[in-house]
Amino acid sequence: MNLSHAWLSRFVPHGKTPEQVRDLLTAHVATVEGLEALRADLAPIVVAQVVASEKVPDTKLSFNKVDDGSGELLEVICGANNVVVGNKYPFARSGTTIPTGLKIEKRKIRGFTSNGMLCSADELKLGSDHDGIYTLDTDAAPGTPFLDVMPLGDVQIQLDVLPNRPDLLSHLGVARELSAITGVKLAAPKELADLPALGESLSQGEREASGGGISVRVEDSTDCPRYMAAVITGVTVCPSPDWLRDAVESVGGRSINNVVDATNYMLHGFGQPMHAFDKAKLGGAGIVVRRAKPGETLVTLDGSTRKLDPEMLVIADAERATALAGVMGGKDSEVTDATTDIVLEVATFSAKQVRVTRRKAGLSTDASYRFERGVDDAMVPQALALGAALLAQVSGGHVEALVDVGRAPAPRTPVTLSVARVARVLGDAVPREECARLLGALGFEVIVKGETLMATPPSWRHDVSRDVDLIEEIARLRGFDRLPDELTGHRPGSVPDHPLWTAYRRIRDALVAAGLHEVRPLPFTSGAGQGDITSLVRVQNPLAEDEPYLRSSILDTLARRAEYNLNRMQGHVRLFEVGSVFGAQPGKAPRESMHAALLVMGQRRPSHFTEAAPPAFDAWDAKALAETLAAAAYPGATVTFEAGSEAVLWRMLVGAQFVGEVRRVSLDAPVWASAAFGVELMLGEVSSASVAAAGQHAHGAVPPVTGVAALVQGTRVPQRFVPLPTQPAAEFDLALLVPDAVPAGDVEGLLKRTGGELLERVMLFDEFRGKGVPEGTRSLAWRLTFRHPERTLREKELEGRRSQLLKALETLGVRPRA
């Protein structure tokens, strides 16, 4: 909402500077987002004095010497005939731009050089006076900025009005607040001081009424609770008087003509949208407020043809729609220079109905904006009287008749407030009298009964229905800064940390330590490569039609992010995310679960001069990261890795439960990119099921924790201390030929099972295929470490174990490599 500082001052002579008004409104009412000097375009203009002047022969031009305070006299050619030596004029130096947009350049005219321009009022947009340059009556020295000598300092105040306070969408509304804050009483703006009182007949009816040659009928009072109109005859449509034009322009509007400007003045001044119809163009001299007919069209004032439908509300004459109710008038009944008689509409339309009409038409206007949020419905008669009188005055017309269809709004119900509750909610006692005074200042009617207040909201406040609403009024008007700022004691909360949050923090610590980057990308996906599309959750109104689904896998998102990096020539990618994935459930709400996933590709470590090209991440790195991730996610759980198939390298299990997988990730990648590997792990469901029914709670009920959620909440069994060895270890290596069909894990398991209790460690240290190794087998080598707790092992004992193990290995078809 744009406000004019000058206009506000006419409603409430507060005597405050724009900056003071800004600070008061921001502290007590609504935030002022900006102050803008309205005539900033005059900033380059300075005061200059003509010190010599002579006519240029055979022309209207004069050749002048001008003192602009620069210390050097400038030669300036002037076309006006009112140049007087010694007088001061507004002056635009060459190189500056005047308010009309014209850039003043050094020019040669008739052999003389002109260095700047002496300006007329017209050129400065200070009126339409063409009678030569603008003579200044000032003592100011040449070179003084023009704005310093002319009282043109109106400032636009840009107020951020929130949806609960539509009453602030006018100068009157904001003036009321300023009056309540400062104690300065509201005044009638001087431009409205000598409007004639209206003594015209008023025809009134609940559904229809007529007068002044028009009839008004409202089909549905829910859509339009009240419709008033004034018939004004004998108007002359012409440019507005200066004060009216200034007022309209001060809020950022464009002056059209006296009739339209008068309605805009009422809108911005009093918050009441109005519309003027050319009476002659209303077919059948009738006005009907009705729903549009199927297939009906209307050309609105902005020139576009709009298709209407029965959900939209229109103002129609006997034949056709002439305006979109509460939104915009029609082109056909527009006021033009030829207009002599006017029908002025002042009505209340239902907020809901205006929103529907506005949305269907796809346009928002100052009027629809206010109707949608709520207009003071009790003000309609007063606004009509004022608007009609103003319009008549600025157009030389005569108010012929007033018509009123509908009903006055029902009186407001009072809200009860206990003074003790004010103290409880605010944490600061506010005396009964102060509460009453503050509410009274805002227009509430207050009755005090003991320690209870009965406050009836004024007609323009529809946001007050409970005691806390009144408490807010008291708190803000009194000032939030008056509340104490001191921490007081509190009871500890009853809510434990959410286990998924603690899991997230553990996982993040582990993966950041492993050198990975946490990311927070968007979860939308095209669905490609995510399996059955019907299992994905689709956004009904997606932002982008090519990504309408929610992901079912974080790894999918990370893969797209890896491609993004590859497209930017970044091949070393290490990303992880802990976040939500979604799955569709037929006939039910989507299922949401939290997952953790990571993706690695490229060099395993940064290059160093000792190792120019470190090896790339491979499946074994991915397996290690999967172990790291699982250990952080499921404290104390034993995760087993089961060989997968195709892109899945390993399926991760806890007991029989599937918890995640390690994959090769296929990417749309350039040839230079190395292979990508990913891990995705489940952390548990985040249910959107109701905790309890609306208005109920489920305190004390403990939902069961099962499945993956239980793993996430697991605890590590404390590590038992193992005594440090006192005896030396003995080791030997086993180089074995292992058939391809036999997994190394089986061999290792057998070694551990048959190695005896002195076997301390089994370490695979080599894999080899090729020369000397028969086809269909590979050579695998383990180092076995034995240790006796009390003595040194003898060579013979080791030999015995070796042959024992080799014998056992025969059952797997494994034999020693020669």
Place this chain on the structure above:
Amino acid sequence: MTLSEYLDKLSALEAQAPAQIAGADSIDALATVKNALLGRQAGALTALMNALGELPKDDRRAAGAGANKLKVALEESLELRRAQLAAQAANSGPTLDLSMPARDRWQGTVHPVSMVIDEVVEIFRELGFTIALGPEAEQSWYNFGALNFPADHPAMDMHDTLYLGQDQVLRTHTSPVQVRTLQQYAPPIRILAPGNVYRRDFFDPSHAPMFAQVEGLVVDEGVSFADLKATLSHFARRYFGANIKTRFRPSFFPFTEPSAEMDVQCGVCGGAGCGVCKHSGWVEILGSGMVHPAVLENAGLDSEKYTGWAFGMGPARTAISRHGIPDIRILYDSDVRFLDQFGK
């Protein structure tokens, strides 16, 4: 030569050798010393060992043992000194150019938005807050109705909210966690709820269709607007510095009444007004207010007995402003060159 003469010579050698060995200040000098002691030709000990034959037969064993013992001791001392000198040479010699770079490891990083969330969480933890979470795919009742949004509120429009079904939305704020928590746990409640929220906003430099929020909620008997002001001001001083000024402005949210927005004095201009604070001297940090009694009632609580306050803030805004990030999109791109900047 008698045994005692022989042993005297050994003792003399044993006494002088340590000084010789310690006196060698380079590997080469040490080699000279070694040669002088143990050298095949010129070694003093070698000479003594060769002279064993000059002793009476019965004395040779004792003399030999002494010579051998000395030989082992000297070899050990020489080796020790050699290692010392070698280490010195390795540390100072021309073979190691110490200006060369360290062998680095990949640096993992926490996302800049998560960093802000962590810092916020840490400060409120000191004040006894715990962490609650809720679903991102949320029932529209929890997202709107329970939070006192009127049935035809514009925020519920398809233009502003992403819908998953008739009654299912991608939550537009973290405030639904308020109602879930109040239904699940009895007061006193002191929680923070960090999480992602969604709006039907297309990307531009300062808007994104998804962003993080941190919600806070306190509900108990006797909780007041003054508590809200004191706690949030305390947070601001802990987060932005002890001398930071705060101000509270009237605002509006359907689920709080009274509502207030908290600003802190602009850190760039110190309140004088600059481009960052849009010449107001203040930067908006969070929205807050007293929990609307309707919200308490929707969660089955007695709104006369209990009062509460809540706030919500957007950590991404803090992140982009403190890191000087001109376009919010880069927070989502996951470009490793961006993420790398937040390491070390």
